[in-house]
Amino acid sequence: MNQESNMSANSKTDQSASALAQVPIENAKRWPDLNYFNKIIYGASSLAKGMKITFGYLINTKTVVTQQYPENRETLILADRVRANLIMKHNENGYHDCTSCHICEGVCPNASIHVVDRSEPTVSKKELGYFVWRLDSCTFCNLCVMACPFSCLEMTGQFESSTYDQSLLVYNLNQYSGATQNNLAKLADDQARTSAIKAISPYEGPVALEGYHLAGIPKEFLPQKSDAKTSQAREGVNP
Amino acid sequence: MVTLNDRISCHTPNQDGTTTQEYFINMGPQHPSTHGVLRLILKMDGETVNDIIPVLGYIHRGIEKKAEAVGYRQQVHLTDRLDYLCALMNNWAVSAAIEKALNLEVNDRIQTVRTIIAELQRIQSHQLWWGVFGMDLGAFTPFLYGFRDREKITEIFEKTMGARLTMNYFQPGGMMYDIHPDFVKDIKEFIKYFRPILKEYEDLFSGNIIVQERLKNVGIIDAQTALAYGATGPVLRASGMPLDLRKMQPYGAYSKVNFTVPVGTVGDSWDRYQVRIQEMYQSLLIIEQLIDNIPDGPHMTMKYAAKIKPPAGRYYTQMETARGIFGTFFVSDGNDRPYRMHFRTPNFNNLWSILKMAPGGRVADLVAILSSIDLVVPDMDR
Amino acid sequence: MKSLSFYIHNLYQNQQWLDFILYLGLGLILTLSLMSVVALVLVYAERKIAAHFQCRLGPMRVGWHGTLQTVADALKLLLKEDLIPKAADRFLFALAPFLTVMAALLSLSVLPFSLSATLSNMNIGLLFLSAISGYGVLGILIGGWASNNKWSLLGAMRAGAQLISYELSMTLSLLSIVVLSGSLNLNEIIASQAQGWWIWRAHLVGFISFVIYIISSTAETNRTPFDMAEGESELTAGFHTEYSGMRFAFFFLSEYVNLFIVSAIGSILFLGGWMPLHIGEWESFNALMDFVPGPIWFLLKTGALIFLSMWFRWTFPRLRVDQLMRFEWKFLLPLGLINLFLSSIIALGGFYFFP
Amino acid sequence: MSQTIESFKLLLENAFSEPLTYLEASQLLTIKVQENQLFATLKTLKETLKFDALIDHAGVDWPNENKIELIYILFSTHHNQQIMVSADIDRNQPTPPSVSSLWAIAEWQEREVFDLLGVTYKNHPDLRRLFLEDNWVGSPLRKDYKDDFILERPW
Known part of the structure; x- marks a missing residue:
């Protein structure tokens, strides 16, 4: 066990002296207690000092820090790492690199990502169908982006996503809805390939989440899910 | 019952x-x-x-229960939501706990950057506290000055971490990203900007006769009582006990820097106020000593694995956040999820000393005392 | 030009009742509209000034630089649901806002905007004003009690104790000016300052009186650092916690009208009201100053005092309730008494500048 | 550094008459005590060894061993040392002694454990629920806790 790191560097061999005595301290500044008349003089001067500072801010209009948001939309500079929206990277042909490996789904702390596979009868291999992302429960922790082995997820700074309806915050990030890529590869003709690809909008209406649509609603009010895992006491092994 | x-x-x-x-x-x-x-x-x-x-319990979210259902990597983002004003320090505490459980040593670069960021966060937290303190005493203007200066640090954080409040930046094994290229420059600018502002804080508010009258000899508590009532951090230090884990059990890069621990002499609201003001000066000192020589190295020492499995056992790690000792206790049964996760949060333990401070005073004193303890309620209720 | 009150006296004697009723109605309309204009302008000014003290911009959206913001707010308050708590005393709850507004309205009616623009030129104008300002407390007390809320009651009790205490030193500072000018009529007090304002003309006495007046008037209007009754951070909102909609707007309105009134009284007593700035024998300077009409002078001086009050509010924290009382009884009241004594010596001896 | 721990262990063992049992699977120095020895051990730790701060108190539920493990994390500002005390108590009738007479903060830390794990402390001055409502049924941090509002992860 790694006990050393918890023990202090300046721990004592001499146990009688308190460990606190070795901490370099600095006493908190205290203004002296004044008598009646000095207090009046000091009080008046201290109040005047404060008023001087606020007056300086009043007359100096350059100190105003307010940003007027909708008006300054054009000049708004966002840091490039701002996390406000999850996107799936698509190339110019409308493809993406997602292999539907479900790692992002597993790493998401609050089940905001749901990966739905699809397969065509001609191809045995599974592909990404819906990539369901629930903005309403996402905490923008960036774990899915870090976990993605193919770097096909990205957080962007597009932060204006408010709606009047919570169900509109459920997105399908997969814009590619053409034939499965395996089938597509069999088509030799470029013309046929282009017509087989159809990019869809990132939002395609709420995606049904099998009853677990809105958090906080007791189960009896929701349609029952047949294969729901039942909660069981966890068998822990006492180390 | x-x-x-x-x-x-x-x-x-x-x-x-x-x-x-x-x-x-x-x-x-x-x-x-x-x-x-x-x-x-x-x-x-x-x-x-x-x-x-x-x-208590109006914002109890069952974070400890929740923590049992998610993996170790996901614990970090839960701690953002405890004491959201010290989110990064909480991130660090949990990451360090997991690193210790895995017996993982992180490199100097990570330690130094973590220390700088933690001290920035301490300043940021105290800035907000200062503003809110002014508002609680009835002066609304300090509130906005505090927020204005807090914004500068928030922007530095936003550049490096991509988030402003709940960063989830420190990960087990390192940091999510490397620091932004502007990081050092921005911090130096901030230090240059903030020193005169701190002086202004004192002129505007600390020296004010009304503040002096409101705070001095109000809510006095002695060090032993405060410690017995669970107080740590500035609340305890204001009573005269220099219990600061940064000095007593140095972690990160704190053993490399020189700084002093401000302690109070009386243990009243004024001391709790002044200790925090002086801590801001000390934090600036710490940052100045570290900012010029951040060592080189990778920002992540651990290969990314979705599932982290520490060996079975009980682990406890503690750190000094802006409000006191933040401890992470967890029991691992060798699984990828903790068997039991418990957070020792500073605010929950600091709260109870008001039972000794406030009785006998006025409502207005109680408000000043509550503000001088600097409570964050989500941290209390977990 | 005859003053309006001289006119009413004539009306009364000639039994011209129709004219009398017309006068009453006109006066009421004028005062009411003055009150709303004052409140609208002051709320906007306060928000803008506060914003710039705090490095903000303040209202910017409704109208040019947010000029119509207060109108929009007033409309919103008019349309809001008027809630009365179930356990409240309904009659008193409804009565309280009107009492405070009435006090403000009555005080406005005696303010001289210029020699002629005075609704009612009373002989005892100052006495009337101080009497009315004492009556304004009643609305706050009743409102706090009728809400049946402990925080409201605490706020009302604080307001009662505070306003009654500060009334004392306020009256003392007014009295010293009365002693100096020898009249209770506001226009005569202003006329007595033709040679110079009382704030500097009576050596230090006028200035001390002014300081006492400014402090106690800030307390009278329940503004920071003396906003015990509202105490945002302590009592949530004090006596008007339970009020909403238009009833709350009445409290809000009367707060700003009261601010205007106390500043107006301050400018009348200490800064010469509508009297232009005259300096001794400088004839040409005095003539130049006379070009600016009286009401402008009056509003400028009042505005300066209002700004001072706002400056206090956005700089200082609040006192504690016992410190507030100690400050009044141990500092302001003795000072006021000494000052009154000194002012009578000056008045008897006639030791003014420019006598 | 490890020398410090050894010397501290020596100090510990001198303070107690019986030999101490150490719990190995733990990062901190951990003493394992029986329920009936719990109060006496903590009292000795506080009074003889100057562990003046009860930093943390938590409970761990072990349903398959039918016990609840109580964890006390103590800190001595005097020695700058931390120690963990672990005690197993019966899961069905958990009635350990309260240590709120030693450290005042224990009153509320124990209330938290009572609230979330259903441990009923003896001689506690004010044993009420802390976070949950007074009429809440069950102890949420027990592993077999069920209620209708827990949402299962749907995938």
Whole structure:
């Protein structure tokens, strides 16, 4: 066990002296207690000092820090790492690199990502169908982006996503809805390939989440899910 | 089972021989100066507070239960939501706990950057506290000055971490990203900007006769009582006990820097105020010593694995956040999820010392005391 | 030009009742509209000034630089649901806002905007004003009590104790000016300052009186650092916690009208009201100053005092309730008494500048 | 550094008459005590060894061993040392002694454990629920806790 790191560097061999005595301290500044008349003089001067500072801010209009948001939309500079929206990277042909490996789904702390596979009868291999992302429960922790082995997820700074309806915050990030890529590869003709690809909008209406649509609603009010895992006491092994 | 009603009814004053009647009044859960949903039931006699019954749980989210359901990597983002003003320090505490469980040493670069960022966060947290303190004493202007200066640090954080409040930046094994190229430059600019501002804080607010009168000799508590009542951090240091884990059990890069620990002499609201002001100066000093020589190295020492499995055992790690000791206790059974996760949060433990500070004072004193303890309610209720 | 009150006296004697009723109605309309204009302008000014003290911009959206913001707010308050708590005393709860507004309205009616623009030129104008300002407390007390809320009651009790205490030193500082000018009529007090304002003309006495007046008037209007009754961070909102909609707007309105009134009284007593700035024998300078009409002078001086009050509010924290009382009884009241004594010596001896 | 721990262990063992049992599977120095020895051990730790701060108190539920493990994390500002005390108590009738007479903060830390794990402390001055409502049924941090509001992860 790694006990050393918890023990202090300046721990004592001499146990009688308190460990606190070795901490370099600095006493908190205290203004002296004044008598009646000095207090009046000091009080008046201290109040005047404060008023001087606020007056300086009043007359100096350059100190105003307010940003007027909708008006300054054009000049708004966002840091490039701002996390406000999850996107799936698509190339110019409308493809993406997602292999539907479900790692992002597993790493998401609050089940905001749901990966739905699809397969065509001609191809045995599974592909990404819906990539369901629930903005309403996402905490923008960036774990899915870090976990993605193919770097096909990205957080962007597009932060204006408010709606009047919570169900509109459920997105399908997969814009590619053409034939499965395996089938597509069999088509030799470029013309046929282009017509087989159809990019869809990132939002395609709420995606049904099998009853677990809105958090906080007791189960009896929701349609029952047949294969729901039942909660069981966890068998822990006492180390 | 004993209920809150029983607790109150046994306090109901009897009518024999008393001329004034004590009464109960609810301060909170919606009250401007409890800063969230803390509820205090005050037993008052006129304006004098005679007894306090804190009622917690209005923002209890069951984070410890939740933590048992998610993996170790996901614990970090849960701690953002405890004490959101020290989110990064909480991130660090949990990451360090997991690193220790895995017996993982992180490199100097990570340690130094973590220390700088933690000290920036300490300043940021104290700036907000200063503003809110002004507002609680009735001066609204400091509130906005505090927020204005906090924004500078928030922007530095936003550049490096991509988030402003709940960063989830420190990960087990390192940091999510490397620091932004502007990081050092921005911090140097901030230090240059903030030193005169700190002086201005003192002119505008600390020296003010009304502030002096409101804070001095109000809510006095001695160090041993404060420690027994669980207080740590600035609240305890204001009573004169220099308990600071940065000095006593150095972690990160704290053993490499020189700084002093501000302690109070009386243990009143004024000392709690002044200790935090002086801590901001000390934090600036620490950052100045570290900012020029950040060592080179990778920002992540651990290969990314979705599942982290520490060896079975009990682990406890603690760190000094802006409000006191933040401890992470967890039991691992060798699985990828903790068997039991428990957070020792500073605010939950700091709260109870008001039971010794406030009785006998006025409502206005109670407000000043609450503000001088600097409570964050989500951290209390978890 | 005859003053309006001289006119009413004539009306009364000639039994011209129709004219009398017309006068009453006109006066009421004028005062009411003055009150709303004052409140609208002051709320906007306060928000803008506060914003710039705090490095903000303040209202910017409604109208040019947010000029119509207060109108929009007033409309919103008019349309809001008017809630009365179930356990409140309904009659008193409804009565309280009107009492405070009435006090403000009555005080406005005696303010001289210029020699002629005075609704009612009373002989005892100052006495009337101080009497009315004492009556304004009643609305706050009743409102706090009728809400049946402990925080409101605490706020009302604080307001009662505070306003009654500070009334004393306020009256003392007014009295010293009365002693100096020898009249209770506001226009005569202003006329007595033709040679110079009382704030500097009576050596230090006028200035001390002014300081006492400014402090106690800030307390009278329940503004920071003396906003015990509202005490945002302590009592949530004090006596008007339970009020909403138009009833709350009445409290809000009367707060700003009261601010205007106390500043107006301050400018009348200490800064010469509508009297232009005259300096001794400088004839040409005095003539130049006379070009600016009286009401402008009056509003400028009042505005300066209002700004001072706002400056206090956005700089200082609040006192504690017992410190507030100690400050009044141990500092302001003795000072006021000494000052009154000194002012009578000056008045008897006639030791003014430019006598 | 490890020398410090060894010397501290020596100090510990001198303070107690019986030999101490150490719990190995732990990062901190951990003493394992029986329920009936719990109060006496903590009292000795506080009074003889100057562990003046009860930093943390938590409980761990072990349903398959039918016990609840109580964890006390103590800190001595005097020695700058931390120690963990672990005690197993019966899961069906958990009635350990309260240590709120030693450290005042224990009153509320124990209330938290009572609230979330259903441990009923003896001689506690004010044992009420802390976070949950007074009429809440069950102890949420027990592993077999069920209620209708827990949402299962749907995938």
